[in-house]
Amino acid sequence: MSLITNVMDHSLDDGYAEAAARRKAHGEAGGVPKTLRAKLGLAAGLVLAALVVTVGAAQAHVAAPVVAKERQELINRIDSETSSADKLEGDVDKLRDDVSARQRAALKKSGGSGQADLVGVLSGATAVHGPGVKLVVNDAKEASSGQAGNPRETSGFSDTGRVRDRDMQRVVNGLWASGAEAISINGQRLTVLSAIRAAGDAILVDNKPLVPPYTVLAVGDGKKLSTRFQDSADGLYLHALEQNYGIRTAISTESDVRLPAAPSVIVRTAQPSTEKGTS
Numbered sequence: 001m002s003l004i005t006n007v008m009d010h011s012l013d014d015g016y017a018e019a020a021a022r023r024k025a026h027g028e029a030g031g032v033p034k035t036l037r038a039k040l041g042l043a044a045g046l047v048l049a050a051l052v053v054t055v056g057a058a059q060a061h062v063a064a065p066v067v068a069k070e071r072q073e074l075i076n077r078i079d080s081e082t083s084s085a086d087k088l089e090g091d092v093d094k095l096r097d098d099v100s101a102r103q104r105a106a107l108k109k110s111g112g113s114g115q116a117d118l119v120g121v122l123s124g125a126t127a128v129h130g131p132g133v134k135l136v137v138n139d140a141k142e143a144s145s146g147q148a149g150n151p152r153e154t155s156g157f158s159d160t161g162r163v164r165d166r167d168m169q170r171v172v173n174g175l176w177a178s179g180a181e182a183i184s185i186n187g188q189r190l191t192v193l194s195a196i197r198a199a200g201d202a203i204l205v206d207n208k209p210l211v212p213p214y215t216v217l218a219v220g221d222g223k224k225l226s227t228r229f230q231d232s233a234d235g236l237y238l239h240a241l242e243q244n245y246g247i248r249t250a251i252s253t254e255s256d257v258r259l260p261a262a263p264s265v266i267v268r269t270a271q272p273s274t275e276k277g278t279s
Contacts, residue, residue, distance in 0.1 A: 014195050043274050093263075129219070130181075130259060131220070131255055131256065131257070132217045133222055133225050134215065134227065134252050135249070135250070136248075136249065136250045137163055137168070137171060137216065137238070137248070138212050138247070139161070141161075151237035161245055162201065163241075165197055167238070168203060169196050174237075175225070177232060177234070178220075178229040179221060180225060181217045181220050185205050185214055187260060188208060189260055190205070206263075226252075
């Protein structure tokens, strides 16, 4: 019974009690209490963090004018190069017009002017104007970019509301089949060598990106051309896009539409050979 009483009265060993007493006496003698040490450590950490933030902000403030200057220099270079490219393109157009005029003059002397003019019109090498139709094709009002960047596959034709390159291909082919004599899209003249392709969500005509709405001008008999196109399979396809996907279209007959010449097209005529073949 005395053993149980001793354990209850002295739950801690005397050695533990003496060690606790020594630690307490050492702390009171000049050491820093744990709570105070923790507060000092936290304060030091905050001061260090504030110092790092201040130094970073100062460096950013010093570097900001340099970054702004480099950005402005880059913008100026882009503007300069764009102006140079526009000037070169203008020079190319002038030279092309001069070559075409000289070519027509040379062919006129040889008695082939009428045929050369016809070939130039059909090939897209010369600008044309006359009656025709104006067809405007635009994305739906709430068009999205589709899924996985390939919104209109043959399987699961996604409702994105965006006009695709294959849509414009069908529009152009339908107009040719309906009797169009010359066609342009957003000022880009089409020829037999023209390509309508896609790069992401953009439509390219002869590697030049176009921005919706897409304005298609076609020279021909306006009323007949409009009626034939709308009744054709490609016209009905465009109507289905309008009904099912919200694609916006508008077609009208025009008394005079003007189409520019296609760039980088030079008409060359062949002459029959006078040499006799060897057997």
